[in-house]
Amino acid sequence: GDSVTQMEGPVTLSEEAFLTINCTYTATGYPSLFWYVQYPGEGLQLLLKATKADDKGSNKGFEATYRKETTSFHLEKGSVQVSDSAVYFCALSRAQKLVFGQGTRLTINP
Amino acid sequence: ETGVTQTPRHLVMGMTNKKSLKCEQHLGHNAMYWYKQSAKKPLELMFVYNFKEQTENNSVPSRFSPECPNSSHLFLHLHTLQPEDSALYLCASSQEGGGGRVGELFFGEGSRLTVL
Numbered sequence: 001g002d003s004v005t006q007m008e009g010p011v012t013l014s015e016e017a018f019l020t021i022n023c024t025y026t027a028t029g030y031p032s033l034f035w036y037v038q039y040p041g042e043g044l045q046l047l048l049k050a051t052k053a054d055d056k057g058s059n060k061g062f063e064a065t066y067r068k069e070t071t072s073f074h075l076e077k078g079s080v081q082v083s084d085s086a087v088y089f090c091a092l093s094r095a096q097k098l099v100f101g102q103g104t105r106l107t108i109n110p
Numbered sequence: 111e112t113g114v115t116q117t118p119r120h121l122v123m124g125m126t127n128k129k130s131l132k133c134e135q136h137l138g139h140n141a142m143y144w145y146k147q148s149a150k151k152p153l154e155l156m157f158v159y160n161f162k163e164q165t166e167n168n169s170v171p172s173r174f175s176p177e178c179p180n181s182s183h184l185f186l187h188l189h190t191l192q193p194e195d196s197a198l199y200l201c202a203s204s205q206e207g208g209g210g211r212v213g214e215l216f217f218g219e220g221s222r223l224t225v226l
Contacts, residue, residue, distance in 0.1 A: 004152075032213045043114070043200055043217030044153075051212075089153070093213030096141065096206055097166070100153040 002027040006090050006101035013080055014109050021075040021104050023064075023090035031092040033057075033066055033073040038087045038103070047075075047088070082108045113137045116201050116218035123191065124226050131186040131221045133201030141206045142184040143215065144176060147198040159184060160206060191225045198222050 007022040025033065032051045036044040048057030053068035062077045073090060085108045090101040114135045123129050135142065144156040158166035159178040173195075175187040184201055202215040 034213055041219070043116075043202075043219045044215075045217070046214055049213065091213070096158065096160075096204075096212070097155060098153075098213055098215060102150070102152045 002031065002092060002094050002099045004090050004092055004099055004101035006088075006104050009087075009103070010105040010107060012107045012109065015082055016079045017108075019075070019077040019080045019084075019106070021088055021090075021106070023073045023075065023101060025071050025073065025090075025092050027071075027092055027094065030068065031094050033064070034091045034093065034098070035062070035064055035073070035075050036089040036091060036100075038089065040086070044089060080106075080108050082110050084108050113216050114201055114203055114218035116199075116221050118221060119219065120222045120224075122224045122226065123188070125191060125193075127191075128187070128189040130188065131199055131201075131223075133184040133186075133218055135182055135184075135201075135203035135216070137203055137205075137216060139203040139205045139216070140181055141204045142178060142181070143202040143204075144184065144186055145200040145202060145217075147200055147220070149197075153200070157186075188223070191223075193225050196223055196225045 003026045034049045035047040037047045038044045048059040050057040050066035056065045064075045087103045087105050089103045091098045117132045142159045146154045156170045157176045177185040198220040200220045201218045204215045
């Protein structure tokens, strides 16, 4: 069945560091791919998405590119801020069902 | 007013209690969902409702009973739960079909359930 694998957390970085959170997926066909973010005490929010191969999703300085050849959708940001501290979830969409990775907790220190 | 509102935010119950979680969406969406978020596990889809009709029951034990009286409201009725059911229960909504954005779910803040 469909599955999503994210890099193990937690990840701790200093402010202004470069961020990469790896995400790979297993699925038949070409699902849509998403990154959701969960800030402390809140529900999940859609951060960005890509619906077909080679699409790049971007929002709030974050980017991820849909790589069909490597079945990956890695999240990147060039310069993180303390306010980016949250849990990040990679997900794929199949027929109205979202399949999530286990989440990666990110902490940014000032 | 937030798009998806869940109540209560926190609930503590014994294994013999009966309680309900409530979710209301103010976004005009036609689909609603219950997800379970446990520590160190991926989010688990529990139930999906489209236009008030249940379209997905992801092998959820019968001690969890959903109810969707209309497209804006969703309940999760709880009875004779086990301590391992303690988790954050997240409600979400989306607009499906007719130009809706596939996979774009709007989540509530969750109801933190503790079963003693």
